[in-house]
Amino acid sequence: MPDALAGKRIVLAGGAGGLGRVTAERLAAEGAELVVSFRTRKPESSPGTLVQAELETAGDRARLLDAAPGLYGLVVFTGVPARAATPDQLEQAMRDSFESNYLGPILLAREAADRMRADGTPGAIVLFSTMQAGALFPGSTAYAGAKASLAHAARILAKELRGPANIRVNVVSPGVTAAGMAEASIASGKYDRFLKDGMVPRFGRAADVARAVRFFLEPDNYVTGQVLTVDGGLTL
């Protein structure tokens, strides 16, 4: 259904980032009415209304949702890589990770669902985890631990919101994608062995991820409580 999203109001939290920007362009080309948020890095232009919001802050979440009356969809791209260069940075990285990768996205999803339910219209929520939430990468306790929690909480939310409310909640879990937070690591050669060892045919593209988001946003989609891993086979 090429025009299924035309006129649908969709909030893309963190949609100013690498994966969000490409997804926003795709959805806008289909006629969706977008509200796009950033935290610190304001983009020069955007295919939707731009809102500054830090998701851990209740007032910011409310302001973001206020900008999208009649909300149909929410996609939460926000997240941080939570890298700890030295062991003494680990505790802070874990705190930052749970704030940005778990607490903010889950609270926003709940509050968006409350508004959808109050409007009495079906809706679609898409959250972002990572393939590292399932595969075991040494050194990723801060990042992947919070992202695994998010995927689990998303499935709980999906169960709470199924049935008459018809608000679907799903998760996209990208692999190494040449955009946003992985761009510099790819450029540094950190992941070249994935190609050399034949684990993936190529690095992911933001468009691969946008296609998965689009699938979950489809209004007559019958899928909820699922995690779609978009990693070219890396998890395997």
Ligand SMILES: NC(=O)c1ccc[n+]([C@@H]2O[C@H](COP(=O)([O-])OP(=O)(O)OC[C@H]3O[C@@H](n4cnc5c(N)ncnc54)[C@H](OP(=O)(O)O)[C@@H]3O)[C@@H](O)[C@H]2O)c1
């Ligand atoms: N790129 C990949 O290869 C990859 C792989 C696996 C999973 N992912 C996941 O995919 C999602 C999008 O990643 P990306 O590569 O597009 O990252 P990105 O370019 O860094 O974009 C992240 C966006 O989230 C915002 N943000 C971060 N923490 C926030 C907070 N606490 N409150 C509000 N906004 C916040 C950032 O805002 P500011 O920049 O303005 O601070 C930015 O707009 C993330 O959840 C990431 O974990 C990405």
